[in-house]
Amino acid sequence: MKGRYFEHVDGLRALAVLSVVAYHLRPALLPGGFAGVDVFFVISGFVVTASLATHQGESRGAFLLRFYARRLARIAPALLATLSVTTLLYVLLIPKSWLSSETEQVALSAFLGFSNWVLGAQANSYFEPRAEFSPYTHTWSLGVEEQFYLIAPALLYAWVRFRDDPERRRIPFAVLALLATASFALFALTAVRLGQQHVFYLLQYRFWELAAGVVWYQLAVQRGPRHGASRLWEMASWIGLLLTISTLLGANPRSFPWPWSVGAILGTLLLIGDANQPNNGLLRSIFSHRVLVWIGKRSYSLYLWHWPVLVFFRWTVGIETVVTQLAAFVVSLGLAALSYRWIECPVRFSPVLKRSREATRALAFVLIILVFMVGAREMFWAQPELGLSKVTRNGGDWYPTAEMLDFRREHRVCLPQIGTRSLGTGVVFVYAPTDCIVERAQRLFVLGDSHATAYRPLFDQLTAETGRTVHIYDIPGCPFIDLMNPMPRSEYCAAGQRAAIKDVLSLARPGDVVFLASLRLPRIVDQWGPVSPHLEGRTLSRSNSELEGVAAATKDAPKWLSPFIDADLKVVFEAPKPIFRAPVFRCVDRYTRANPICDPGLSEDRAALEKYREPATKAIGSLVAASSAVYVWDPFPVLCPGPQCDALVNGRPLFFDADHISALGNKVLFPSFRRFLDQLGQVQ
Numbered sequence: 001m002k003g004r005y006f007e008h009v010d011g012l013r014a015l016a017v018l019s020v021v022a023y024h025l026r027p028a029l030l031p032g033g034f035a036g037v038d039v040f041f042v043i044s045g046f047v048v049t050a051s052l053a054t055h056q057g058e059s060r061g062a063f064l065l066r067f068y069a070r071r072l073a074r075i076a077p078a079l080l081a082t083l084s085v086t087t088l089l090y091v092l093l094i095p096k097s098w099l100s101s102e103t104e105q106v107a108l109s110a111f112l113g114f115s116n117w118v119l120g121a122q123a124n125s126y127f128e129p130r131a132e133f134s135p136y137t138h139t140w141s142l143g144v145e146e147q148f149y150l151i152a153p154a155l156l157y158a159w160v161r162f163r164d165d166p167e168r169r170r171i172p173f174a175v176l177a178l179l180a181t182a183s184f185a186l187f188a189l190t191a192v193r194l195g196q197q198h199v200f201y202l203l204q205y206r207f208w209e210l211a212a213g214v215v216w217y218q219l220a221v222q223r224g225p226r227h228g229a230s231r232l233w234e235m236a237s238w239i240g241l242l243l244t245i246s247t248l249l250g251a252n253p254r255s256f257p258w259p260w261s262v263g264a265i266l267g268t269l270l271l272i273g274d275a276n277q278p279n280n281g282l283l284r285s286i287f288s289h290r291v292l293v294w295i296g297k298r299s300y301s302l303y304l305w306h307w308p309v310l311v312f313f314r315w316t317v318g319i320e321t322v323v324t325q326l327a328a329f330v331v332s333l334g335l336a337a338l339s340y341r342w343i344e345c346p347v348r349f350s351p352v353l354k355r356s357r358e359a360t361r362a363l364a365f366v367l368i369i370l371v372f373m374v375g376a377r378e379m380f381w382a383q384p385e386l387g388l389s390k391v392t393r394n395g396g397d398w399y400p401t402a403e404m405l406d407f408r409r410e411h412r413v414c415l416p417q418i419g420t421r422s423l424g425t426g427v428v429f430v431y432a433p434t435d436c437i438v439e440r441a442q443r444l445f446v447l448g449d450s451h452a453t454a455y456r457p458l459f460d461q462l463t464a465e466t467g468r469t470v471h472i473y474d475i476p477g478c479p480f481i482d483l484m485n486p487m488p489r490s491e492y493c494a495a496g497q498r499a500a501i502k503d504v505l506s507l508a509r510p511g512d513v514v515f516l517a518s519l520r521l522p523r524i525v526d527q528w529g530p531v532s533p534h535l536e537g538r539t540l541s542r543s544n545s546e547l548e549g550v551a552a553a554t555k556d557a558p559k560w561l562s563p564f565i566d567a568d569l570k571v572v573f574e575a576p577k578p579i580f581r582a583p584v585f586r587c588v589d590r591y592t593r594a595n596p597i598c599d600p601g602l603s604e605d606r607a608a609l610e611k612y613r614e615p616a617t618k619a620i621g622s623l624v625a626a627s628s629a630v631y632v633w634d635p636f637p638v639l640c641p642g643p644q645c646d647a648l649v650n651g652r653p654l655f656f657d658a659d660h661i662s663a664l665g666n667k668v669l670f671p672s673f674r675r676f677l678d679q680l681g682q683v684q
Contacts, residue, residue, distance in 0.1 A: 006047070006050070006272070006275070007287075007288040007289045007293055008272075008273075008284045008287040008294045009043055009046070009047060009269075009272060009287075009296075009492060010292070010296030010297055010299075010334035011286070011287030011288055011289065011292035011293055011296055011297040011421065011620055012039065012043055012268065012271055012272065012287055012296070013040070013043060013291040013295075013296035013297075014128075014287075014291075014293070014295035014296040014299060015036070015039065015244075015287070015292070016036040016037070016039035016040045016043065016299065017036060017040075017295065017296075017299040017302050017306075018034035018036075018247050018295065018304050019033040019034075019035070019036035019039070019334065020033055020034060020037060020303065021033075021154050021302065021306045021329065023036075024306065024307065024310050025319070025325045025328065026325060027330060030248055030249065031249060031250065031251065031252075032247050032248045032249055032250055032251025032256070032260065033071065033248055034126070034251070034253070035247045035248055035251050035256070035260060035261060035264040036248070037141045038209055038247075038257065038261045038264040038265060038268070039244065039264055039267075039268045040141065040209045040278045040299075040303075041141075041144070041145070041206065041209040041212075041213070041265075042209060042210070042212055042213040042216075042264075042265055042268040042272070043213060043272070044210060044213060044270065044600035045148075045210040045211060045212060045213025045214040045215075045216075045217075046150075046213035046214070046216055046217050046272055046275075047213075048149070048152075048213075048214075049156060049213065049214045049217040049218065049276065049417050050217055051070075051312070052067065052156050052160060053160060053217070053221065055067075055160055056160055056161070056163060059547045060154075060157055060601025062358070063153070063157045063160070064153055064154070064157065064357050064660055065362060065520070066358050067149075067153050068149075068358075068362050069358040069359075069361040069362040069365075070152075071146075071149060072090075072244050072361070072362055072365035072366070073347055073348055073353060073361070073365065074300075074344075074348060075142070075146070075300075076365050076368070076369060077344060077347040078300060078301050078339050078340075078343050078344050079110075079139075079142065079304060080111075080369065081339060081343050082301075082304040082305055082308065082339070082367070082371045083107065083110055083111060083136070083139075083372070083376065084273075084372055084376065086107075086135045086136065087107060087379050087380070088379060089135075089308075089312060089382060090103070090107075090135055091379045091382070091383045091386050091387060092386060093312065093315065093316065093387075093388060093389065093591065093597060094312075094315050094389070095387070095389045095391035095392045095398075095585055096223040096256075096383075096391075096392070096399070097527060097585060097656075097657070098130070098232040098527060099130055099133040099134075099527050099528060100133060101130075101133065102118070102130070102400065103134045103135070104380045105118050106118050106134055106136045106137065106139070107136045107380070108120060108182060108373060108376060108377060108380075109143075110136050110139035110142070110143070111369055111370075111372060111376065112369070112373065113142065113143050113146035113147065114143055114147075115139040115140055115142075115143050116139075116140035116141075116143035116201040116202060116203070117143070117145055117201075117202070118146075119131070119137065119140050119201045120200075120201035120202045125196070125197045125200070126140075126197075126200050126201070126253075127253040129135045129526070129527070129528035129529075131217065132311070132314065132541060132572075133306065133311060133314060133315065133528060134311065135308040135311040136308075137306065137307065138303065138304075138307035140200075140201050143201075143203075144201075144202075144203050144206045144210075145201045145210065145558070146213075146522055148203060148206075148207060151207075152176070152210070152211070152214060154400070155172045155175055155176045156172070158171070158172035158215070159172040159173055159176075159210060159218060160446050161506060165493075166222070169222070170222075173215070173218050173222070175212075176211055176215060176218075177215055178209065179207065180207065180208040180211035180212065180215060181208070183204060183206075183207035183208040183211070184208040186204060186205060187204075187205040187206070187208065187257070187526065188258055188259075190205060191205075191257070191258035192258070194418065196254065196255065196256060196257065196258065199257060199258065200256075200257060204535065205257075206257075208265075209265055212265050212269060213268075213269070213272075214669055216269050216272065216275075216481075217275055217326060220274050220275035220276050220287065221275065221276075225277070225321060226282070230281070232424060233273050233274050233281075233425075234281035234283065234284075234558075235282065235284075236271055236273070237283045237284065237546075238267070238283060239267075239270055239272055240267045240268065240269065240271040240440075241270075241271060241283060242267070243263045243264075243265065243266055243267030243270070244263070244264060244267030244268060244271060246263060246267075246524065247260055247261075247263040247264040247267065248264075248373035250511055251263075251264075268323075271283075271287070276667040278287070295494055297340065297431055298336045298337060298339075298340040298400045300334070300340075300344070301334060301337075301339035301340045301343075301344060301411065302333065302336035303323060304339070305332050305335040305336050305338075306328075306329075306336075307391065309328050309331050309332045309335065310328050310332075313327075315586070315592070316591050316592055316595065317591070317592075317595055318594070318595040318596045318597065319593050320596050331485075345533050357610045371563045372546065379521035388589070388591075389589050390588045390589055391585045391587075391588065391589075394652075396663060397652050397653055397660050397663055397664040398585060398653055398656055398663060398664075399656070399662075399663055400453075400455070400456055400457050400656070400661065400663045400666055401456070401457060402418050402429075402456055402457075402460060402661065403416070403418075403457060403460045403668060404457040404458065404460045404461035404464075404670070405457070405663075407461060407667050407670075411439050411464075411465045412461070412464035412465060413436060413437045413464070413465060413467070413487060414433035414434065414435060414436040414437075414438070414463060414464050414465075414466075414467050415433070415434045415436075415464070416431045416432065416433060416460050416463040416464050417431075417432045417433075417434045418430070418432075418460070419432065423477055423493050423496075423499050423500065423502070423503055424475075424495050424496045424498075424499030425492055425493075425496035425499070426473060426474050426476070426478075426496040426499070426500065427474050428471055428473055428500075428503070429453070429456065429470075429471070429472040429474065430469070430470070430471055430472075431459050431460055431462075431463040431469065431470040431472075432463070432469050433463050433464070433467040433469060436467045438466070438467050441466050441468050441681060442468060442511050442512050442513055442677075442681055443468060443469045443470070443471070443507070443508065443509070443512045443513070444459070444462070444468050444470045444471070444474070444512070444513050444515055444677070445470075445471045445473070445485070445498055445504045445505075445507070445508060445512065445513070445514045445515065445569075446459070446467070446470065446471065446472040446473065446514075446515045446517060447473050447497075447514065447515070447516055447517075448473075448479060448480050448515075448516055448517040448518040448574075449475075449476075449477065449478060449479040449480070449482070449518045449519060450476070450519075450659060450660065451479075451518055451519050451574075451577075451659070452472060452473075452474070452515075452517040452518065453472060453474050453481075454656075454660045454661045454666075455517060455661065455666060456472065456666075457663055457666040457667070458666040458670050458673060459472065461670050461674075462670070462673070462674060462677070465627075465674065466674065466677075466678075468677075471503075471504070471507065473500040473503070473504075475493060475494070475496035475497060477488075477489070477493070478492070478493035478496055478497060479518035479519060479520075480497060480516050480560075481516055481518070481553070481557050481560055481561070481573075481621045482518040482519060482520050482553070483520050483550055483553045483554060483557070483616050483620065484520065484521075484522065484546070484549050484550060484553060484606040484616075485552065485553055486549075486552050486553050486555075486556035487553075487556060487560055487601055497560075499562055501560075502562075504564070505564075505567055506568055507565060508564075508567060510567070510568035510569070511568065511569070511570065511681075512569050512570070513569065513570045513571075513572055513677065513680065514564045514569050514570070514571045514572065514664075515572045515574065515633075516571065516572065516573050516574060517574040518574070519659055520574075520575075520576045520613075520616045521576045521579050521612065521613055521616060521659070522546060523579070523658065523659060524540070524579060524580070524581050524658060525580070525581055525583060525597070525600075525658045526583070526658075527583045527585075527657050527658075529585070529597060530597075539608060539610070540608050540609070540612040541612075542612065546615075550615045550616065550619055553619070554619040554622060554623065557623055558620075558623070558626070559622070561627070563629065565627055565629045565630070565631075568586060568629075569629070569643065570629055570630075570631060570680060571627075571629055571630045571631065572630075572631045572632065572633055572676075572680070573620045573623070573624075573630070573631070573632045573633070574632075574633055574635065575613075575616070575617055575620060575632050575633065575634035575635065575636060575663065576613040576616050576617065576636065577635050577636060577639060577659065578604060578609055578636060578639055578640050578645040578647075578655075579609065579612070579613075579658060579659045580600075580602060580604055580645075580647050580655065580658040580659065581600030581601070581604070581658065582597060582598050582599070582600045582601060582602055583597065583657040583658050584602055584647045584648065584653055584655050584656060584657055584658065584662075585653070585656055585657060586598065586657075587602060588648070588653070602647040602648055603644050603645065603646050603647070604644070604645045605644065605645075606640050606642065606644060606645050607642070607643070608637075609636075609640070609645055613636070617634075620632050633672075633673065633676045635669050635672065635673075637667065638668060638669055638672045639654055639668065639669070652664050653665070654668060
């Protein structure tokens with residue numbers, strides 16, 4: 001059994017990687033295909049243990065050095081090639097946005113095998129859009145494996161060393177089995193109590209999956225050959241196939257990895273079978289077919305390359321059609337074949353490397369990894385100069401920053417001092433005027449969602465020109481009186497919003513202004529794709545349930561307004577801005593215009609938008625009529641002065657995505673907003 005090659009295990013690798021690729025290409029093809037990663041975990045534990053079982057008679061240091069030198073030679077070359085090419089293409093093609101806001105952290109940590117930690121800390125689900133648009137998300141599983149092999153080899157050394165002492169050999173086996181049991185218990189309890197996203201990425205919840213493969217091999221060795229068991233194992237392998245296929249077909253993202261991964265793990269163990277049995281039955285023969293073995297041997301490279309390929313398709317031409325999906329698969333398979341032939345094999349089987357000392361080899365790989373990581377970091381830093389996207393090259397027009405850059409500098413009579421402070425579940429941005437040559441005017445308190453913080457350049461210029469202090473209360477995902485549904489959306493939002501109201505009342509003076517800026521129209525499209533059925537043909541429409549939500553929100557609004565009104569503050573609603581059917585930043589480059597998400601174009605009929613926003617404007621009008629302390633500022637006529645509302649004006653963006661204002665949009669709106677506040681300041 002020493003040094004045995006398990007041909008059917010390569011066939012199982014093919015099943016695992018093809019399942020993952022099929023799910024990523026089109027989830028409907030194999031709804032639980034993501035469980036292929038769990039199959040990989042078991043296979044990895046089994047195969048690595050089988051290879052280490054031959055390392056007898058070595059010291060602990062030699063054993064570990066040999067192991068890590070071989071692992072680095074196996075993992076690093078293809079990984080470094082993939083990460084480096086992916087980083088270059090990412091820098092060239094993909095502009096920064098919410099979808100890619102944390103991509104660089106994930107990428108750099110992937111070089112060191114800790115991307116799963118970064119993804120876990122972000123608390124983003126593997127099945128959420130931001131994960132689907134990062135070309136590095138799939139490296140989480142490599143991180144889990146690499147971290148597992150920082151722990152397991154020490155126990156495996158003891159197990160290998162005590163080959164001829166069954167009593168002592170049971171100790172490292174028992175320790176690993178206990179660790180696996182503890183990991184499984186922690187995994188199940190945490191998934192039930194806190195949710196699936198908490199157990200997806202991290203080693204402590206996945207340790208048992210890799211350990212299952214290790215223990216399975218160890219059990220076979222300790223049990224020894226058993227004659228006449230081939231038929232029994234063949235029957236068990238069919239049960240394993242049933243369990244595995246059931247998981248791949250039926251696993252639900254909302255209930256994964258618990259409990260669905262259990263079926264994948266048990267099924268894979270039974271498909272691997274008894275390491276002592278040749279078992280040339282039908283199922284093992286199928287998985288030993290040369291096509292499956294060919295794919296299995298290239299499964300590592302295919303796993304590495306397929307995800308970046310799909311992500312770049314998704315960002316550029318799209319991945320929705322059968323043609324683009326087939327093209328993405330062919331490109332992925334081609335890159336995998338090239339990677340296996342010209343990167344994996346030459347390094348793994350290099351005579352030069354084999355003749356070198358394990359310590360030298362391992363150290364060389366570590367240094368090479370660090371060099372490649374530094375190179376990737378330099379590429380990220382150079383993105384503004386290297387990027388081909390118009391968004392990247394003209395970032396000043398697109399990205400609302402903390403300041404209004406290069407605009408009306410001659411009118412800046414104060415120097416805004418920008419600060420932040422925590423408040424409840426949110427954060428407060430403060431623009432405080434310093435070095436002013438004019439008296440400080442009324443203060444402005446801004447409550448809302450991301451549409452409020454998108455006005456930060458405008459608030460910077462307002463402070464600089466008028467001496468107003470501006471407080472912006474940012475509670476992510478929590479609009480303030482959006483007039484689509486009554487407040488609050490959640491207890492998280494309620495806590496932050498109540499804290500914001502209390503803070504405003506403690507700071508404000510009579511006559512100060514509370515500005516309410518939120519998305520007040522049902523979004524048609526997100527940065528990643530359509531979100532709601534508001535189109536009848538080409539006409540925008542509002543459903544009866546949405547109109548009922550507007551009515552309920554309008555009735556609910558006064559109780560949230562009354563604290564401000566009672567404090568003699570002036571409340572200003574932002575009327576709904578234009579809204580578009582395509583995310584602007586994804587549709588301005590030649591290489592993205594064929595993407596189906598861009599098909600609706602970047603212009604809308606003004607009359608249709610006016611009708612679409614009419615329920616919100618009527619609701620605001622009723623609140624204005626009900627109180628002399630409530631006002632409305634309408635940016636719509638400024639952003640859409642003609643019969644067509646355009647997201648781009650002379651090729652420059654008024655909007656970043658389908659509804660958030662751009663930096664240029666801030667510049668366009670500022671004169672109107674300042675004029676409105678100046679007039680409001682004259683109202684007694």
